[in-house]
Amino acid sequence: MTVQQNVAQATPTINLPTINLQGNHACALGAVAAGCRFYAGYPITPSSEVAERLAKELPKVGGVFLQMEDEIASIAATLGASMGGVKAMTATSGPGFSLKQENLGYGMKAEIPCVVVNVMRGGPSTGMPTRPAQGDLMQARWGTHGDHPVVALTPGSVEEIYQQTARAFALSEKLRIPVIVLFDESLGHLEETITLPDVTEYENTIRKWATGKPEDYKPYKADADGVPPMARPGDGYRVHTTGLIVAEGGFPTQKADVVAPVMKRLLDKIEINNDLVESFEDIDCQDAEVVVVALGIVGRSAKKAVRELRQQGIKAGLFRPITLWPFPTKSFRALTKKAKYFVVAEMNAGQLILEIGAAKVDKQSVSGLNRYDGEPISPSLIKQAVKEVLGHE
Amino acid sequence: MTTSNKKNLEMRFSGAGGQGLQLCAKIFSKALIGEGYHVSMSQSYEPTSRGGLSRADIVASGDTPDYPLTTELDVLLILDQAAVNASEGIIRDDATVIIDPRRTKNPPQGNFKVIALPLSETAIKLGSERITNVVATGVIAALSHDIPLDIVEGALKSISPKKFLALNMDALHAGVELARGLKTA
Structure with a gap:
């Protein structure tokens, strides 16, 4: 029997604790372990336990938990927190994922790292709130309008939910992109005996911050990895964040010869880093x-x-x-x-x-x-x- | 892949929403973890807060199971007619099927043996129909060869709110007595 797990795995340690954990709680704990310090969400079955657990866990580590007025505001707050320099997440299900699509595209275009969890339930519309489904696979790929890069992870166990949620943060930081984590109700509500994987490597992965003279900084000028360094608020770099297509300097443009390489870079950056993503x-x-x-x-x-x-x-x-x-x-x-x-x-x-x-x-x-x-x-x-x-x- | 010599055990606690079926599963989950099993616990319920089919399942095995959901039940509890059809086709012939005849007028049909016990009546006599789930827990614990009774008692103690502990323990022991009555009958 050959079992190949082609996953960037942190070295397993023998002394890690074995516990019984629910999938949604594993998602919350994996996020905290990866360094997530901000969550904004609106509770919805079957993802509510992610929020519930983070409401307990985030204050313990100096993080912020916000219950927002709806799902749109939740992803907006998550993107805003990330622009402020914090690893941030939101979680939802079914109709909530639909509501988040526009801002998800904004995050992909403006290259804002964050993690968006969708615990899939029966659809369409409000569908079957307490039943499992995998009906959002294509929505995760094409739910937001326009051509866009995407990274979506689909863990298959409670242990993997913990690990892949943590990994989602690392990928989002590294690639400056919202990373989607998809699993269904039966995994979200499943409790399994697991050994918590070591995710220190993911915790230690943070985005590239802008360095050098502020007057030379071009907010969307990418390095060889296709990813531009981000301006940290307070460091003195000027940046204009928008959903419009912008040239390297950050100003909006619709000139074909400028747009083409900008879009190509945006769409290619995942492929360039395929070894990391796959x-x-x-x-x-x-x-x-x-x-x-x-x-x-x-x-x-x-x-x-x-x-x-x-x-x-x-x-x-x-x-x-x-x-x-x-x-x-x-x-x-x-x-x-x-x-x-x-x-x-x-x-x-x-x-x-x-x-x-x-x-x-x-x-x-x-x-x-x-x-x-x-x-x-x-x-x-x-x-x-x-x-x-x-x-x- | 299972490397341990522990045999797989699949249990389902089913009935109507609000009957405390999740609690049954939690008690046995805790007890089986204490016995060194890997426990996968899943659930299904309706969006309504009371009524409709509710079930809580356990798959206990020596190691992480390939598939963590139930496919062949060894133990099945049915506390309400609403839950009868939900387990059709996945009950083993040698399964222990326990029903409460007061609320399950048409029990499941098959080669397995169905044990009908006055679970809710016993609970009502003890003071509350709401502890039917704990009476059933006692029955299952007494009939099981895999889980020592004192481990189940310990699990119940650790989960029960203090003010209901005495009542819960009475219900558990009443369930054990119901099962013992079966064995000697």
């Missing part, structure tokens, strides 16, 4: 005839299914994106060269399957296993789907 789990993909693609709680289900199928002599594998956006296309292609079939299991009517259709190199068949009735996809359903594509049943 993460996935691969179980037995290399020699698999059928590769199941699944994430979050369905990834757990698929893990059990794939192990049991292997015991029955069926060459099944699992590709589980941890970084959903940008999708780890190159690694996926390299690992699934021998696959003849893909089964994409997801708790929606078919979103991840669109990406697999685009990512596959060959003429492999791609089948969807979809559920959008508020119930998770069980391992037996996945086993059945794999056997069906192989013509075993």
Whole structure:
């Protein structure tokens, strides 16, 4: 069995505590461990426990917890706090994530680091508040208007929620971008016995601050990594933050020859840093005839299914994106060269399957296993789907 | 991957919202953690604060399970008719299924054995229907081979508010007596 976890992992320490923790609480604690000191939010099921826990934890470490009047104000306050120099986060679900889309795009354009958590519930609209779903995968990619860079992480366990929330802060700081953390209700409310991973590396990652003479500072002039150093308030650098497209100097422009390189740099900065961003789990993909693609709680289900199928002599594998956006296309292609079939299991009517259709190199068949009735996809359903594509049943 | 010799145990506490099913799961979760298990606890409930299907599940295993949600129940508690259909197809043939017949008129059908006990009646006699969940906890603890009773008592003590501790302990022991009555019957 080959299990490859291509995640930038901090070194595990033996003495770390083993505890029972709920997914939403793990999200809150992972944030604090990564250095988050500001949270603004508006409670909404099934993400409310993230806010509840942070309301308790942030004051203990000198942080600020704000309950705002709504979700739009919450992300606005989060972006504002980050511009003030603090690692900041907001969390929401379903309709709240829709409300945040405009300011999410503002953060991507103005290059403001922050973390936006979406605990997915059944939709559309208010949908099913207490039921799990994975219906916001494409919204996380394309929810805000215009071409934009995006980083979205999809942890698959309580331990990974802790770790990936912490990692989201590091990525957002490093790349100056709002990073989205997506997991569903069943993981948010799941309590598991876990060992808290060491996230010191993520805690120590902070954005590049502007240095040098203030009169020479160009707020959107990027370094080789595609990321411009940020002006820290009080350091004397002049900066104008806006949603408009700006030239390196920070002034708005609509001149095509100026806009083109500005937009290219904005869109390319994630790709330039792909080694840092990409993460996935691969179980037995290399020699698999059928590769199941699944994430979050369905990834757990698929893990059990794939192990049991292997015991029955069926060459099944699992590709589980941890970084959903940008999708780890190159690694996926390299690992699934021998696959003849893909089964994409997801708790929606078919979103991840669109990406697999685009990512596959060959003429492999791609089948969807979809559920959008508020119930998770069980391992037996996945086993059945794999056997069906192989013509075993 | 399971490396420990502890066998997997899947438990479900189900009924209507407000019957204290989460508390049942919390007590057993705490007890099983004390016994060295890895415990995954999940839940499902309706947006309403009372009524509708409510369930709390436990998957206990020697190590982190691949899949943390229930697929084959070893223990199932049903305190209300609203919860009967929710477990269809995932009850093992050798499962222990406990129902409260007062509120579960049509119990689940299958190869498993269904044990009907006057859980809510016992609770009412003790002073409050609200402690039906703790009576049921006592029944399950007494019938279980995996969880020593004193560990369950300890878990209940640590979770119970002080002013309800005596009542809760009475309810737990009344449940144990109900189960013992079964064994000798």
